[in-house]
Amino acid sequence: MTELPDWAPRNIDLTTPSAARVYDYFLGGAHNFAPDREMARRILDLHPSAEVNAQANRAFLHRAVRHLVQQGVRQFIDLGSGIPTVGNVHEIAQREAPDSRVVYVDIDPIAVAHSELILHGVENAAVLNADLRHPAEILASAPVKNLIDLTEPVAFLMVAVLHFIPESDHPEQTIAALHEVAAPGSHLVISHGYDARLEQAAAGPALDGRLTGEGQQVLDTYRTADPITVRTRARVTELFGGFSLVDPGLVWVPQWRPDWPDDAGADPSSSYVIAGVGRKAG
Template structure:
């Protein structure tokens, strides 16, 4: 049994891989354990570009935060924030404005414990251990109210998290709850795993393949966070009430690249699409 570091909660499950800790491993972090690393290796066997994809998604997060800052947004709620391994929202935001407010929300105790360490002594940023699938509970947390003023625009970040939320948990309703408290000028940011080959399967096979592909286990090594794949049209539906800003729903390297030739390789190899909506 792997020994827990001093900062880790005593009651965590070390036998089941965690999406947050696998993602941490792909980003070069040290806050992961043997089952997470084994899952990461199995994913790399199936998808050798997974590590590069994780890094492309993190780069998208940085660009999205900078875009929101340019739009005058100074409050951020990062839902399913994970472990802030390589760059994180408050660092990006505070370079522009040290008064920007950031609340991280995650269900994984390791992600929360590490975030608490990083945020110790940092002003205008905090972390909440909560389940984004219960948005009313998240929005009612006093830690959120201490930092976020919902009469002003907020950036809701749901980056690489909704593909762990099954349809039975009603992602539309989650987003609608966020919209119900958001002031005009607030933004919704989503990135989501996507495989265009599923769209090519045709209508007769699509629903069956979506149901099976997302819940697939790697051999007998199950994860606590099975992936749910969605069609492009379904992902666009998630922005209902949040008209999308240009360029709409695109592969993550194509979303406001820092320079025109940044995309380089085939953008579809990222296997992640992203978009941003603005509440009018």
């Protein structure tokens, strides 16, 4: 039986891999366990650029946060925040604007436990163990009430998390609830796994046709832990709801406001992630 580190909750299941911990492995983190690493290696065998893609997604998060701070946003709710690694939202935001406030929200107890350690002694940042599918509970929680003023603009971050929410859980309703309470000037940040080849199999708002080859094998591998819902570009655009996309719209993650033009690379589609930022008018 694997011995748990001091920071890990006593009741976690070490036999089942976690998408959050696999992502942590891809980012070079140390808060993952043998089943997570085994799953990550299987994905890398099928999709060798998975680590690079995870890093590109993380870089998008950094650019989006810096952009929002430049727009005057000082409040962030990171939904599905995952396991903290170098360059967390509060570090990026507070480097640009020290008065920035951040609430991290995640359902994974490992992510929450390690976030609590990192945030010990950090001002204007807190973590909440909650499910993003229950926005009313999140908004009514003590961390949000203590740090977030909903009469002022707030950024809701949903980075690499919505593809783990099935259509049956109606993610658009969660986003609509957030939009309803958000002040004008608030923003929504989304990145979502995507493969242009999947549009060929579209059968409604989500894709229920099977893929072929590598794509289907990767999805089947993830289904051993956190099933992935594949969506069309049009459906991801719909998820922004009342948040209007800002330039450059919904694009491959390396194409979203790269720090340098060459950063987008020769084939941005190889990132397999599309992303965008929406703003509530007013």
